[in-house]
Amino acid sequence: MTPATATRTALAARAAALDAADPLAAVRGRFLLPEGVVYLDGNSLGALPAAVPPALQDAVARQWGTDLIRSWNDNGWWQAPQRVGDAVGRLVGAAAGQTVVGESTSVQLFNALTAAARLRPGRPLLLTDPDHFPTDQYIADSVGRLLGLEVRRVPARELAAALAADGDRVAVAAYAPVDYRTGELYDMAELTAAAHRAGALILWDLCHAAGALPVRLDGIGADLAVGCGYKYLSGGPGAPAFLYLAHRHQDSFDQPLTGWNGHAEPFAMEGRYRPAPEVSRARIGTPPMLSLLALEAALTAFDGVEMAQVRAKNTSLTGFFLDCADLLLDGLGFSAATPRAADRRGSQVSLRHPEAYPLVQALAARGVIGDMRAPDLLRFGVNALYVSHADVLAAVGELAAVAAAGEHRAERFRRRATVT
């Protein structure tokens, strides 16, 4: 047995042992995964839950096709944004009555950030992260322009110090707990407390956290949060986003997107906006029901699953990934962008390599799906509900084979697609 073979054999044995002891192993059966594919891009588009196709068929054929307009009452369509909101809330530590689902993440960010700034009048600063996902930065700039506020970019790791120094001028800090590129994890409780000590509000973007981490929105006293439905929640492509609005802010929440669904009496057809009570005032327009009902069905994949189990498993998966990378990718030009400390990483592993784009393409040709972020990051998301340690070993093994053989240098892997 060569040393390389011995290493592989040992890793395979470790993967098998970890998978055999995995309390979530059976949950994989709640997803319809294609044959021959290792799917590590659930941080971009979650896999298809088995509960979705029958739920959608019912939504289309019976609810829309047969019951028609009556479904708004008889099949609970009108209540769906709050009903599905509460289901998302259970996964992010939000008691019922504080979460609504609908619209895109960009729209929810705009609405939430504008309304949050209005809750802190007279404070001239919005803080956001220069490494934040682009849409968050663009929206912060747009809100700043509309409200006459300055947008200051402060990295997450410097946020607590910035709030301590200059926080009485800060209206809202808009941050994410997980860096979408590197997977680095920040301490939500600590940063929330730092914002509150300064009298500022904090708006969390949970796109890379909801369904992956035991977020405790109520527990840490978060003010507002938004997130998408299509990553770790597996709600389908472009699934509606969610907004969390803490009980204590609901009475004074004053949103710019005054759609009729958030009116106190939407069917009174009044000419002036009067916000609905409680979290229902955060509703905006008519929600895309088919996408919303797909998300609702998808969330049943979490039934009986504790977020602590999800966190334990994805920590194990990312740790095992880094170990496999150390052993199998040595000398091939990769370096880990994700922190080594388990409590400082989210549910993904990112590797740096100057040929990230063609490597991800060549890897996909071998049935291992990850993605990349310019210029040099390969990203691998591990959804604890359906990814195994054996998947992780297979992925790193294939990546090693691709890189060692230079497969990615083939012309067909260098052509850029629209979506990378």
Next chain:
Amino acid sequence: MTPATATRTALAARAAALDAADPLAAVRGRFLLPEGVVYLDGNSLGALPAAVPPALQDAVARQWGTDLIRSWNDNGWWQAPQRVGDAVGRLVGAAAGQTVVGESTSVQLFNALTAAARLRPGRPLLLTDPDHFPTDQYIADSVGRLLGLEVRRVPARELAAALAADGDRVAVAAYAPVDYRTGELYDMAELTAAAHRAGALILWDLCHAAGALPVRLDGIGADLAVGCGYKYLSGGPGAPAFLYLAHRHQDSFDQPLTGWNGHAEPFAMEGRYRPAPEVSRARIGTPPMLSLLALEAALTAFDGVEMAQVRAKNTSLTGFFLDCADLLLDGLGFSAATPRAADRRGSQVSLRHPEAYPLVQALAARGVIGDMRAPDLLRFGVNALYVSHADVLAAVGELAAVAAAGEHRAERFRRRATVT
């Protein structure tokens, strides 16, 4: 034969003759209509097109479930907002490259009205209709507040005079061609020209026009328009909305909802917003793909159908409805709210009656679905693609029977549902 029976017989003969001569009669087969139902609420939620269920099944099982993240490239998801936008554009007289689909109507209204006002800096007024659908009024007030503009409510029939008197102070006039309550139709060409003579822009809300009237956005020189996908376009509950942005305004379109999908290089992940070229800059967030692909499939119901045919048929249907109402509802307390002149009504008939709510409920119990708008309007939308003259006669006949017998006075028809 009694006079009443003779009247019914004559109306039935007329309906049969009109339906026999209907060039769109076969199009009804493109919809899956429930048995025993006359559906006259397509102006609120269009019926289910037969093309939708197989398209959605493919979107879910193959595109999402099997191709997963690759579908953004390989199944054309990334291009869908513009591809479906162009398909909607063909129905509203918009040449390709000026229409995008996504988000809710309320969100599109906010984005379009803000951006339109920015195209006319220094003009302090927004005009809108006090009889406009509520969300349009609420959004106008919100935009006015954010931009420091006064919102003045001017009825559509007084708009041309108001623009002539005070138009050089008007930035944008935001109107609908069809009154959603009465079905009254206004002259889009005339009002667009009046806005332009004043140097103002016009933003049309086409919710009750797209798919029902031969709207000629390019032909009349419209500036911007929005509309929903779920009424006469039959795209499904909460189907994504659309935005029309005339070519000449695209380079200077400066939207507040700066989501990453509208960035010049969305996957470069830049920290500053640079708008994409042409109409793609009007994209906002990630679209709800399942709802969007349902809408795309639904639009195929218009294949080979001319909007002039749709208009001719719905004019015939509404005219026949009014004739039936004159003859069958006489003395039962109804009056027509819809104009008698064919060129002054859209694709619906509205009747006034002090007991509108229970009448609509009792009628539904007999299998005729309309809706009501507070306080006293019964609304009946006629989608020319699937409603026949026989349906119209049946509907009015059942309404006459309900009202004559006082069926609607039963307690069970008086209980208010959430959605009316």
